[in-house]
Amino acid sequence: MRTLLILLALGSSLSAAPKRAKNIILFLADAGGVATVNAASILEYGEAQKLFIQSWPNVALSDTSTASSWVTDSAAGMTAIVTGVKTHNGIVSQGPDAVRGKKDGTRLKTILEYAEERGLSTGVISNVAVADATPAACYSQSNDRRSFGEIFLQVFDPRFGDGVDLVMGAGRKRIYDGVKEKGSNLDSVAASKGRKIYGEVSEVGESDARPIVLTDGDIKVPEAARKAIQTLSRNRKGYFLMIEWDTHTDNPEQGLGNLAKLDKLIREVAGMVNRNETLLVFTADHSFDLRMTGGRRGEPILKDYAEWKKTHKTNEPVKLAAVRVDHSHTGEEVIATGLGPGAEGFRGFIPNTRIFGIMMDALGWKR
Numbered sequence: 162m163r164t165l166l167i168l169l170a171l172g173s174s175l176s177a178a179p180k181r182a183k184n185i186i187l188f189l190a191d192a193g194g195v196a197t198v199n200a201a202s203i204l205e206y207g208e209a210q211k212l213f214i215q216s217w218p219n220v221a222l223s224d225t226s227t228a229s230s231w232v233t234d235s236a237a238g239m240t241a242i243v244t245g246v247k248t249h250n251g252i253v254s255q256g257p258d259a260v261r262g263k264k265d266g267t268r269l270k271t272i273l274e275y276a277e278e279r280g281l282s283t284g285v286i287s288n289v290a291v292a293d294a295t296p297a298a299c300y301s302q303s304n305d306r307r308s309f310g311e312i313f314l315q316v317f318d319p320r321f322g323d324g325v326d327l328v329m330g331a332g333r334k335r336i337y338d339g340v341k342e343k344g345s346n347l348d349s350v351a352a353s354k355g356r357k358i359y360g361e362v363s364e365v366g367e368s369d370a371r372p373i374v375l376t377d378g379d380i381k382v383p384e385a386a387r388k389a390i391q392t393l394s395r396n397r398k399g400y401f402l403m404i405e406w407d408t409h410t411d412n413p414e415q416g417l418g419n420l421a422k423l424d425k426l427i428r429e430v431a432g433m434v435n436r437n438e439t440l441l442v443f444t445a446d447h448s449f450d451l452r453m454t455g456g457r458r459g460e461p462i463l464k465d466y467a468e469w470k471k472t473h474k475t476n477e478p479v480k481l482a483a484v485r486v487d488h489s490h491t492g493e494e495v496i497a498t499g500l501g502p503g504a505e506g507f508r509g510f511i512p513n514t515r516i517f518g519i520m521m522d523a524l525g526w527k528r
């Protein structure tokens with residue numbers, strides 16, 4: 162009886178203290194709105210709500226509007242998520258006092274920079290160009306998302322700690338060209354900082370704790386994610402990792418397929434990490450104009466898409482029996498959800514800037 166009472170007392174005191182996250186992995190489905198998440202489950206499993214993320218109990222709906230418009234791009238969308246501040250489209254982690262392509266604004270401090278300042282390890286992975294707006298907003302500030310050179314050179318010129326430790330993504334040529342336009346040679350800049358740039362994830366050696374991988378074609382996101390978690394988790398202080406997978410549905414087969422693949426990766430990662438100390442977050446920077454307007458159980462959701470592709474151009478609106486896609490971002494809320502310590506913050510209708518706050522609270526960090 163006495164033991165039981167002690168156990169009960171212990172249990173209540175443990176549950177009273179908020180559980181803190183040591184690590185955060187932010188999974189970003191670019192353009193993965195509610196309709197895309199729903200359709201991805203039906204494409205992959207022939208049934209709604211079968212994705213792993215759809216089994217998570219803590220869910221919020223996140224408003225993605227910018228400081229000036231209802232529909233966001235990836236730059237303003239991701240800036241809000243990683244800095245807690247709404248800015249304008251095209252602007253990467255600078256305040257709304259920035260003017261796109263003309264004038265710098267306040268440089269905002271990103272959650273990756275907070276992590277660097279505290280000695281954690283940090284990383285970004287993207288299946289698209291890793292100097293593009295979504296990953297860029299984590300490790301750089303720019304008044305124009307197209308300034309690939311200016312953006313990527315900030316990997317080597319950090320404001321906090323020793324800068325982003327692990328960078329893996331596509332866009333090799335555009336990034337090298339962008340740096341060249343700035344009058345620098347990327348390999349020399351990297352070498353001067355003791356960093357090596359690889360062409361494939363498989364080339365990265367065991368001992369390189371700060372690898373940069375720039376691929377010509379698509380990067381294998383699961384392979385990159387496994388390597389990143391293995392590398393970053395050596396830091397006993399913890400790590401912050403952002404993994405982006407593009408789920409724009411201009412080609413619905415590809416976009417929905419990528420979302421299902423991302424979900425499978427999240428399931429795998431949930432089994433790899435210590436769940437008591439790692440907060441997994443899933444959200445999107447903005448939604449996309451994909452609508453399910455028909456379809457029947459037992460029939461493939463993208464039935465006749467192969468035929469449609471033969472007779473239409475890729476930029477034409479897609480019209481199938483079950484699905485329609487117009488090729489634009491849309492302004493309704495997206496899902497924000499989490500698993501692990503601090504995930505209980507994901508509830509109700511929230512602004513996208515609140516996702517930053519939920520992650521900071523999970524880590525127990527003041528801002």
Ligand SMILES: [Zn+2]
Pocket residue numbers: 191192234235236238446447
């Ligand atoms: Zn986007």
